[in-house]
Structure formats: structure tokens, C-alpha cells
Amino acid sequence: MTISSKKLLFVIFLALLLSITNLHSQSEAEKITNLIEQKRSFNKKNKSSIVYKIQLYNGNETEAYKIRSNFSTSFPEYNTKIIYKSPEWKTQVGAFNTRLEADRVLNIIKEKFVGAIVLEDKI
Known part of the structure; x- marks a missing residue:
């Protein structure tokens, strides 16, 4: 395996790793947004002034x-x-x-x- 093919393989690996990390962070953001909406809904239903x-x-x-x-x-x-x-x-x-x-x-x-x-x- 030549040095350039090793570099190409390494770049592909990094791109794959970054895309997985990005997908994970997007799903975390969606979970946080969902939790915020649940909290707002709960507060509206259980309102104590x-x-x-x-x-x-x-x-x-x-x-x-x-x-x-x-x-x-x-x-x-x-x-x-x-x-x-x-x-x-x-x-x-x-x-x-x-x-x-x-x-x-x-x-x-x-x-x-x-x-x-x-x-x-x-x-």
C-alpha cells in the first residue's frame, strides 16, 4: 500500500467518523428540543400560580x-x-x-x- 493510498484511506475514515459524530449530535439536539417541549406542556397542565x-x-x-x-x-x-x-x-x-x-x-x-x-x- 502506498503512502497516498494510506492518506486517502485515513481521510475517508476521518470523514466517516465526523459524519457519525454529526448525526449523533443532531439526534441529541432533537432529544433536547423534545424535552423542552415536554416541559412546556407539563407546565401548562400543572400550573400553580x-x-x-x-x-x-x-x-x-x-x-x-x-x-x-x-x-x-x-x-x-x-x-x-x-x-x-x-x-x-x-x-x-x-x-x-x-x-x-x-x-x-x-x-x-x-x-x-x-x-x-x-x-x-x-x-
Whole structure:
């Protein structure tokens, strides 16, 4: 076998190897695309909405209602709720769609209610 035929055989081997690798990577890309579509479909079917709430207080009932009254006087544009989860009462504000929106309102509220925090809640 001559050197040129060895080179030709080597080039053919490399071309074959590259084509197999290319086919494999295409099938991997198709699998990834398929998985992404499955995930999107799953998310649409199993939708659990996440909202963000600002918690002003967590403690006894009397104080929870007192803080709600003070808050409603200072910020009448926001809705407040009193929630009881044994053994504590919580005073919460709003149901914001994004964390950014909740954080913006939190910055305003923190001027008067220093201990306020943002919580994530599933509905």
C-alpha cells in the first residue's frame, strides 16, 4: 500500500467518523428540543400560580389587627389581610405577580413598617 493510498484511506475514515459524530449530535439536539417541549406542556397542565405577599406582622391577634389598622391609614391603596395559621396571626399585604413588584412596594412600606418582608405564596 502506498503512502497516498494510506492518506486517502485515513481521510475517508476521518470523514466517516465526523459524519457519525454529526448525526449523533443532531439526534441529541432533537432529544433536547423534545424535552423542552415536554416541559412546556407539563407546565401548562400543572400550573400553580406563585404570588408575592408582604408580611407586616406575625404574632398575636390584637397586634395583628392594630398593625392592619395603622397600615390601612398610612397606605389605603393596598389591600391587607389577616391570616391565622396556628398558633400565630399574620398581617399581609397584596398579592403581587412578580418579586420585583413586591420589592418596590416593600421599599415604600419599610419607611413606616421596618420589619416587613416579602413572602412567596402558591395559590
